[in-house]
Amino acid sequence: MQSEAPSAVTSRPVYAPIIIDSCSDNDVFICENLMSEQMQSLYLKSKCPAKTALCITSDDTDIAVDGVAEKPIKFQKISDFLGSLPSLVKPMTLRSRVYLEGSEPFMWRLYGMFLAQGMVAEQINMQSPVSNKRSLFCTHCFSVTDDVTTTVAPCSGCGRLLHVSDHFSKRHAAYFCYQVNAEDPNDVPQVQELT
């Protein structure tokens, strides 16, 4: 059985349950792919005068959800969303909140975008990641490899086999990774599923 204890590495993010802030003047809900039931219920709980739901999904699925009156706004890629970000944040204030749902790298990439707009961490709420997918930062070639679920995984940039650590950078939205067999090329540990 997997241990439930949080990682010993203190830079690894810990996710607390989301509580809707009733004082907010502008709530933005952003989901990777479809909006989960949990997120829908948070959306409905928000009594905020201005609220927006957005989905960023690369496939053609219909993103309409029951219970959420307005159909969420759909973007195909994070880069498309980035273009519309300035107009989205323009009416936002120190009182506004963002709620994020998706994989860990997805949420932290958006976190970085909102921080650049002037938001502070307390304004950005994240659900527990929906998957164990991580992005890897290769410290040798500085490439980021997405959608990794195992430790010992190849770097998409330099091809080296990487050990995936729990040391996390919010700025890179990725984990610290280094060549697993640099000391002894034949010493490659068994591949393990990440938690």
Add this chain to the structure above:
Amino acid sequence: MSADKIQVKVTRIVDVAPKIKEFTLVGVNRTLPEFSPGSHVMVEMQGQEKTYRNAYSLLNDALDSSEYRIAVRLQDESRGGSVYMHQSVKEGDVLSVTPPMNLFAPLWHAKKHLIFAGGVGITPFMSYIPEFLRQGVNCELHYMFRGLQTGAYQEVLQQELKTTLFIYDADKEQRCDIKEVLKCQPLGTHVYICGPEKLVEGVEQAAIELGIPLSVIHSEAFAAPKPGTPFKVEIKSTGQVVQVGEQDTMLEALETAGLAIPNLCRAGVCGQCSCAVEQGDLDHRDNYLSDSEKSLGAMVMPCVSRANSERIILDI
């Protein structure tokens, strides 16, 4: 790590408000250290009966450290320092100051700076504003005072800030609606407060009610040490017993007794004067120790904290 003291000469004293005097200080046979906006120095005054040490913000543009300017408000409930500065210090006198220390620096990545100043609480912001103007960052100042007592530097602030200066003179029944000001502040705004505790609490309370994260609210945490019941301090290593009077701080009493305790802020912020406590019921008044450290009672900040019991024993 008590920093080395700097001898300074008072070259000019001017009244800048009915109860505020401004002092210009230059180094005696030395240049003064550079400083950053929001810095303060501790001024040491050799009074007749005791040595006063008060912290004062540096008022001048940090780009020019050829002199230091400080402003001193005559405190109604003064423990002596401000009275000494107002009545005993003359142009030409020599005082000693600590090197500048900054516990209230602005956040350089802010997109807008929103300032609430009350009375003499304007002083730390006098060094902020020239730098904000140079960097071209938006700055808005709400300045509250009683015109019959304080309200210094209105003219220079008016020249610097123009339409983003808002003045409220309570003696003219002008009030600031803090909640209204905070309500629509854009993302990236950082809020700074310096003034009476009531003002700090008022802004914080309004922020909480509006759902503004407290991490964007910054206040100069200085509070003058408040008097309290007298008590005795026993020094474990020597058995020496030091009496702390109603108007003295524990740190002052220890210093007067000849004990050198490292210190920097004398306001319960920097943690330098921390002393180990062997025994005694403590009245913690500092902002340095965490709540759990305070309840543990193993440490005390003698610059502001006192004892609830008649006698405490310090392990120093």
Add this chain to the structure above:
Amino acid sequence: MRVAPKPVQSFRDDFTYSNSDEAIERFPFPFVEDEYRYSVNIESHTPKGGTDSIYEHFIDIDEHYLSEMAERAIVLEENPRRCLSMGHMALAGWDFLERMMVSLSTDYPQYFSLRRDKDQWHWENTLLDIQQDFVFGDESTLPMSPLDYMGRQVQGDFALLDQRDNDLFMDAGMITCPADWSLAFDAGMSFSEWHGPVPMAHSAGIFDRALKYLTAIPIGSPARRLNWTLTVNARMDTSPEKYPDWGHERTTVTAENVAQKVYLRVELQIMDRMPRSNALLFVIRTYLISLEDIATNPEWAKRMHRAMKTLPQPLIDYKGLTRYHHLVVDYLAQFDR
């Protein structure tokens, strides 16, 4: 400085680096107790040990100056991202340049000189044959950013930490000889985040106390501490970036070569408040000495044996010593009988 800079020696490939007898004598030996204990061990960075001591001046320039500057140039040429500075750290970069130029020209006038006329500055570094007129505060008058420019002329790695919210942030630095940490990855992190992977110390509250101490360091009262690890071969750049190049060296240690191959790597860390920006400068000045050279001082060898023997396993692993730690203990045992 009585130890004059020697001609360039290498910290890679053929590893020609060596310590003179004088350099061995002044080496900052870090083990003060007979048992390993994790501690913050910070003290005021004031001169001690007299003339020639590594603590004589703010920054110690020693016989390896030219070698370390040549090594740094290679690292930066290969990867310019080993030096970085975020937008809000520009002023801190000038603070750094000023601190270094003023202290070097004061402490080593035979090698460095600085003339200042308001913001018109003239800098000379005779060791590297550099002369530069520039306007203080105007980056366009320097060939590169002030941190990059001056970092290439001073021994040691440098981080400039922004101080806000009672915390420190890794927002600028030049790190070319780290003990296995990456500035590019740790950039922007808070104090507790960049120490994330360090075992044992978080729960002991060591980082909380250290942070409170560091954020209270005033202008003109720098502090210092020693830190240590072991390195195979006299390699300065033991960065994660270059780990594929040096990791295999950990498997090359044998009972026969351990004394020549394993180096004690000591960091003299100096923390100094920058007056104009309120940033905290973190200097990491690295010294390398082979076990063989340590053994020339029997007291050191004995004490190091005891420290190595009692080092907890999590730290052996964290410091990357797992493969050869026992060989070090076995070698040093002969000096502790």
